[in-house]
Amino acid sequence: MNNDVYILNDRAILYINGTDAKDFLQNLISNDINKVTENSSCFASLFTPQGKFLYEFMVVKHKSGYFIDCEKSQSEEVFKQLNLYKIRSKVEILNLSNEFVVACFGYEKYLSIEGSKDILGFTFKYREDPIFLDPRNKLLGARLIINLEKLYLSLKKLSLKNSKINNYHIKSYKLGIVPKNFNKLKNKLFGIECNYEELNGIDFKKGCYVGQENTARIKLKNKLSKRLFPIEIIDGKLNENDTIFANDTEIGKVLISEEYPFALVKFLDKNFDKNKIFKCKNGSIKVLIPDWLEKSS
Template identity: 85%
Template sequence: MNNSVYILEDRSILYVNGSDAKDFLQNLISNDINKVTDNSSCFASLFTPQGKFLYEFMVVKHKLGYFIDCEKSQSEEIFKQLNLYKIRSKVEILNLSNEFVVASFGYEKYLSIEGTKDVLGFTLKYREDPIFLDPRNKHLGARLIINLEKLYLSLKKLELKNDKIENYHIHSHKLGIVPKDLNKLKNKLFGIECNFEELNGIDFKKGCYVGQENTARIKLKNKLSKRLLPIEIIDGELIENESILNNNVEIGKVLINETYPFALIKYLDSNFEKDKIFQGKNGSFKVFVPKWLKI
């Protein structure tokens, strides 16, 4: 069993509480807040009114409110966006990033902890702190949200050993799930094109939320023709926003070009070939389709 733990220093924790917190989040996020209980957490997103991607995060029940586990580079913007929507709602939004930290460890290690269940998003308390199986994909393992002062004692009790965060990012990218640089996706694609349905981040049965109309229309009318797919660089480097061509036809665009690259691909186009080595302006690369994405 792998006892590695990754301290996700690139994550932040916001806290939403108050008597209107549940309804407030339900009207905004792409998933159903009713799924979030003491025993269940969810993955969700905030879209523009047109359904374009803005932010993604985990939602975890904590006391009378909800932890929002988000990428640190997006945390201030999410904090401002939530406050913008607050208006007269009885809601308090706090940034607890200086107090709480997120740690991630493997799926097998998670299952070895007493009381866990092999259910995506399943949540239990470990010494009062939530541990939950990643709601997107079990191969991303579990997360622990914990007060910084208690972190190392809990890791010791769980017999977890600190590993490099880069190894977590590499693993996530190989799975085909964006580990970082989410701001490079902002406003550039629809939320449903981020594969959020397959990653359990969109609930099509819940009522209205920001961007719901377009998101539902794309699904119901079978208009989904592009997907966010991971890139494996063979040599050289990628340029952000460069076009991906095959047979002189544009079949995609590089959105994240750095260490863990992704592109928006016209996956239904006959010019898209899954195992082809594509030539970019400054390098060559493959676009691969993750196993969990049945396309």
């Protein structure tokens, strides 16, 4: 069994509390807050009113409120965005990133811990701190949200050994799930184009939320013609916003170019073939389609 643990110091923790916290989140996020209980956490996003991607995060029940586990580089923006919608709601929004940390470890290790269940998003307490199986894909393992002061004692009790965060990012990228640099995606594509339906991040049965109308229209009218895919550099160099060509036909655009590259690709275009090598301005790439996405198609 792999006992590696990744301290995700590129993640931040916000806390939303107050009488209206549940309704406040329900009116904003792409998933159904009613799924979030002491025993269940969810993956969700904030979209623009037009349905474009803004931010993604985990939502975890904690005491009388909710933890928001988001990318640290976006945390101040998420904090401001939530406060923008606060208006007269009886809600308190706190940034607890200096107090809490996110640690991630493998799926098999998670199953070995007493109280775990093999259910996406399943949540239980370990010494009063929430552990949950990643709601997007179980191969991403489980997350522990814990007070920094308690972190290393808990890791010791769980027999977990610290591993480089890059190893987690590589695992996520190979699964076809964006690990970082979400600012590169902001306002560049629709939330549904991020594969959030397949990653359990959009609920099409819940009521209204910001961006719901366009998201539902794309789904119901079968207008999803582009998707976000990981890409592999075959040779040369990639730049952000590079156009991807199949011969002389544009079939995509590079959105994230460094480290773990992703592109928005016209996967239904007659010129797209997942087995082909495509050209960019200064290089060539291959589009990688994740197994979980092929199975859901």
